[in-house]
Amino acid sequence: EIVLTQSPATLSLSPGERATLSCRASQTISNLLAWYQQKPGQAPRLLIYDASNRATGFPARFSGSGSGTDFTLTISSLEPEDFAVYYCQHRYNWPLTFGGGTKVEIK
Amino acid sequence: EVQLVESGGGLVQPGGSLRLSCAASGFTFSNYWMTWVRQAPGKGLEWVASLKQDGNEKHYVGSVEGRFTISGDNAKNSLLLQMNSLSADDTAVYYCARGLTPGTFDIWGLGTVVAVSS
Numbered sequence: 001e002i003v004l005t006q007s008p009a010t011l012s013l014s015p016g017e018r019a020t021l022s023c024r025a026s027q028t029i030s031n032l033l034a035w036y037q038q039k040p041g042q043a044p045r046l047l048i049y050d051a052s053n054r055a056t057g058f059p060a061r062f063s064g065s066g067s068g069t070d071f072t073l074t075i076s077s078l079e080p081e082d083f084a085v086y087y088c089q090h091r092y093n094w095p096l097t098f099g100g101g102t103k104v105e106i107k
Numbered sequence: 108e109v110q111l112v113e114s115g116g117g118l119v120q121p122g123g124s125l126r127l128s129c130a131a132s133g134f135t136f137s138n139y140w141m142t143w144v145r146q147a148p149g150k151g152l153e154w155v156a157s158l159k160q161d162g163n164e165k166h167y168v169g170s171v172e173g174r175f176t177i178s179g180d181n182a183k184n185s186l187l188l189q190m191n192s193l194s195a196d197d198t199a200v201y202y203c204a205r206g207l208t209p210g211t212f213d214i215w216g217l218g219t220v221v222a223v224s225s
Contacts, residue, residue: 034210036152038152043202043218044215049208050211055213087151087152090210095168095169096157099151
């Protein structure tokens with residue numbers, strides 16, 4: 001089973017600041033990584049797929065990068081609606097696994 | 108509108124069974140992998156099971172293997188999850204999700220709550 005480790009667990013930032021979230025895989029997963037955004041009481045939403053492809057409905061301030069074992073989600077300038085929990089998830093093999101999540105909170 | 112609506116959750120005693128349903132609309136159900144993902148209270152997301160479009164390929168997380176069965180009804184555009192031998196560890200919100208790819212989930216339902224307690 002591939003373990004995904006997300007860091008930091010919590011990121012305290014102000015609107016307008018840049019957010020950099022990390023996801024590290026326990027083995028290489030090529031570019032087969034997705035990121036999801038989840039707000040309290042809501043279902044997750046697909047944000048990035050295959051490491052760097054932005055999903056429908058998300059603005060260009062969100063970007064994903066990385067391959068192999070190290071991946072990054074960047075939010076260039078935080079908007080109030082971006083404060084949420086972000087999960088990474090691989091699709092390299094079965095079982096699929098998610099990272100533990102990074103909470104981006106308002107400082 | 109593309110939509111997934113889960114139902115069938117509730118309170119069940121340890122050792123009991125429950126069947127979850129997910130009604131799909133707005134897309135051709137038979138063209139997609141479908142998946143169940145769960146989230147225990149205050150915890151992160153956990154992939155549970157996935158089903159290939161033709162029903163001939165199924166995958167489960169180890170902790171539910173032999174207890175849960177995923178299936179689909181293409182005629183009714185619905186995904187099912189039969190859950191047996193439930194324990195407190197199965198308490199969670201269960202989400203149904205559509206596969207953009209076999210392992211990437213682009214459409215999610217709102218979830219149904221399963222609580223296992225005596």
